[in-house]
Amino acid sequence: MKRLLPRDGVLVTPMARLGVCQLLAAIWLSAAILSVAAAQNSTRDQLPSWNDGPAKQTIVAFVEKVTTEGSPEFVPPAERIATFDNDGTLWCEQPMYFQVLFAFDRIRALAPEHPEWKDKEPFKSVLAGDLKGLAAAGEKGLLETIAATHAGMTVDEFHALVRDWMRTARHPKYNRPYNQCIYQPMVELLRYLRANGFKTFIVSGGGVEFMRPWVEEAYGIPPEQVVGSSGVVKFEMQGDKALLMKEPKVEFIDDGPGKPVGINRFIGRRPIMAFGNSDGDLQMLQYTTAANVPSFGLIVHHTDATREYAYDRNSHVGKLDKALDEAKSRGWTVVSMKDDWETIFPK
């Protein structure tokens, strides 16, 4: 083939021009075909684990409405903030919040160094697997459990313990790692929203340092987009090393009315979409949908006793009562896991 570079003041020889022309035409055609395929793919189904039904339809209709330039309800990308509760919304929270199960595993691991725990609540009940005794220890007992297992180490050391637990521990019902007990439809939804210019945040009552080590891989949400409950952290220089030590003291509870407060503190903008599953998400949903801009609220309703769990108004975790009533008057979308989700967990 003749060379394509300029020669004798002519860009290319006639033969080469034909070659270039065919090449360019081929590139142009391929690009056109690819872009048509991409457009079809984007409008086709980015939510394959959702059954076709009102929940999926309202999500897609809202996203199309706020992302269509020229639409009266168009929202600029910078303001497309979507906040997601974690426990019961992005991953399973039964038979108990996974962070509590992690704390119990830590207590069992640390027990040999603490012979006094055998006779001391709440540790005694945890070690005996006595859930009634633990329940009797109440919130104070739970906080003691968290303090004993979540403090007295650096943030980096704690992250390493969480990562190790995610590798080794298994969910009692599903016999799979906890970070694979995430909801496939919600993972697709997160991806779909990001593909439409949304910035996705976790806003969870769970501990922020318990989530950060694994949520980026699981959900594509980076550590700086995780809002959660937290303990006091203190800066220390140990010789030449700069360390952050976790102290056994609660700093912030990101639950209920704490969720809009946490959103304001960390994000500083009102979300236009919020996703939850319990009364702990009520104020986040109210705060998100009470503004004058277009907004969207959604509740994941656990209705699938076979594939997952069925619970709402009387549950010990993830109690959904007031928020379910309010969903009607405020027009929040209620997802029935049984009916709306074709798949629950990643395959």
Added chain:
Amino acid sequence: MKRLLPRDGVLVTPMARLGVCQLLAAIWLSAAILSVAAAQNSTRDQLPSWNDGPAKQTIVAFVEKVTTEGSPEFVPPAERIATFDNDGTLWCEQPMYFQVLFAFDRIRALAPEHPEWKDKEPFKSVLAGDLKGLAAAGEKGLLETIAATHAGMTVDEFHALVRDWMRTARHPKYNRPYNQCIYQPMVELLRYLRANGFKTFIVSGGGVEFMRPWVEEAYGIPPEQVVGSSGVVKFEMQGDKALLMKEPKVEFIDDGPGKPVGINRFIGRRPIMAFGNSDGDLQMLQYTTAANVPSFGLIVHHTDATREYAYDRNSHVGKLDKALDEAKSRGWTVVSMKDDWETIFPK
């Protein structure tokens, strides 16, 4: 011109093909020329307000080192976190922190509604312009000033006051709006880092709600990437409206050892670059550069009494003493405003 649509099994007629060919060649050439121009632009000078010198060279050398794939010190984009102090680092902080000047202006505006302030410190001194009297009221006086001007309203109402002040108030020396008293070299640096895959954050002792309304326009930093001091905020439903009320109570001081704590709380990753100008940034710089990964610390030294201000070890604002000593042993870059900056403010 003959039509370009397929006809008789032939995609285009010979004449049309020549037309398409020339069009495609033109597009292809333009694209090639544009991309060469873009590459030249990106490698040429993205920091035009910096004089050529060791400060600029160390910045560029570090950024090239950590962004070159295959380099032993390559850092993946997700970990390219850069944190910037605001007062004295991104904008001027003389003759007094601008947020304090804002508070004084608010006190003057509110004075008619508070006749008791005429005889009550620290308000009496503020209204009389008596800086000595105000200094005598100490930190307690300053906190009272902040409480009286930064609380008792919603977050949205406070943002509106800040925006209004930015439009109307003028800096006493430069006679320009405060949000134009930002450092042009640092604005270029922020843009340069983002163009190299960095995520840029403000980590300031200033109030987070005082910064959020204007920093996106000034620095290109969105509200969710602003870490600052904060007051307690409370969620309230007023009828059907969901509000966040600012209360007159300090929640978090993001200064000194509070900076690494704030970085961990909001970002959850250790930065690889940190920029400050005072001892309030010492721990942020220590925390950033004490890790084993490649890291970079920089101090803006105010050495230009003519174009800006000259101050360090004995200043009432932005005191730079310990951090200046530590810069030598830790290898932090010290920028001399007088020598390293060709321009100070945007033109």
